[in-house]
Amino acid sequence: MLELRALSRHFGGVKAVDGLDLKLEAGQIFGLIGPNGSGKSTTVNVVTGLLAPTSGSILFRGEDIGALPTHLRLRAGIARTFQNIRLFGQLSVWQNLWVAQNSAADLARQGFLARWLGGQGRVREEIARLLEFSGLAHRQDELAANLAFGERRRLELARAMAAKPGLLLLDEPAAGMNSEEIGQLRERILKLREAGVTILLVEHVMELVMGVTDRIAVLNFGQKIAEGTPAEIQAHPAVRKAYLGGGSA
């Protein structure tokens, strides 16, 4: 599904991502963990095209997408959420989903004029499903800026799903959530997998990562120090060292 080959992104002398190889199989939930500053978010930004790689290549469904601009990668099927939630605050919840319907299927289904100048009628059903999925149906006319924290996270996930992605990159979706909310998030992520979405989960919250992922890679200083199943990773000495620091684990 997604393959990174020797991917690097340097900022001046800082090697944020350094020669990273990753391979996600279709339908997998793949965890990407590591201490702060280990290059996880940079990886997400390079895969979505917000940052250009310094070297290396990115293959999606077997094709090199390294030269595509961000909006075309979305159309190809790669959607994301942001670590620090980026909604369109002055648009309503409903409108946040409306503007995000940019999948290739959406483009093919509607004529140009209907798509851009048509009113809100044509797409109600699909957006209603997304609202249902994220539990925000009763808030659909509220400005996104007025939502509570947990609701904002849910809306951002729904907005990413509005593009019907094949690959979803979640950048710390559980940050700041309480354990009840994490439980709900876990349910949603599993539902997405059932729907056939491949997921790259960047996360600090081990409770979530260990519970839902099929496979995990661990980054430290931009390099992959370990990869394996959740059980293997938990037992891995290099991982314990990177997380706990200091002495030999």
Place this chain on the structure above:
Amino acid sequence: MDFYFGLAQLIGVHTLLGLSAYIVLLTGQVSLAQAGFFAVGAYTAGMLTVLGGWHLVPALGASALGGAAVACAVGFPALRVKGLMLVIATLAFGEGVRLFFFNFDYQIAKGDIKVGPLGGEGFRQIRYFPENGWSTGEVMLFIWLFVAAALALLWWFDRSRYGTVLRAVGEDELAAQSVGINLTAVKVSAMTVGGAIAGVGGGLYAHYTTHIEHASFNILVATFAIAYPIVGGLRSVFGTLLAVVFVQGVLVEGLRFMGDWRNLLFGALILLAMNLRPTGFLGGRRA
């Protein structure tokens, strides 16, 4: 009565100017290029009716196309820069257009007089309305027909997905890209529509004043253009209309009796208005 008709004409043309900046501002771009598109429209329509003998309506169509084409061409390079850099780039463009018309001579003999743009002396004798016997009231109605059409168009945009996408880009470009919005296409299209509206406004302006010159399209006009949607707020197109009425009707005309004190009070009242309504007359809540 003619005084009020004249004022209504001015308010109408400035509303078009403000609306042309409104749609660009929706995408978060502060453009000082609108006076340039206004100038292109004014000279285009003026030359077509005076030198080409065209009917005014197709001449205004040409103004719209001219304004749109120039705006589209400016949009591609200019919108690659952001914030203050964009302000400076668009300002430079506007001044470039003004200086072009300052040096632009194209006169032909018509009877025993020569007509057409003559550099710094400007373009006189754009006499389509008086030659065809239009009264001031008729001219005013004609102008407001276009104002109503532009208001209706942008009001419709605001309710469509297109207008919503413009606002999404204005809010957060990074997020907009990430949900699959083509930033360049969206920003350039807004600039192009704005250019068309400013072009029509310029064409109307040239004909009701009958005389245009480079100074009619200076930085002050560009500043007014962007000030209207900022003072009026971005919640609705009618904010821009309100702002033009407030600035041109109340401040410029209403304070005329103050003499030299007017300009001082003018600035103070704008400051007061923006303090009372920081997001404009019809602005959104900021959460």
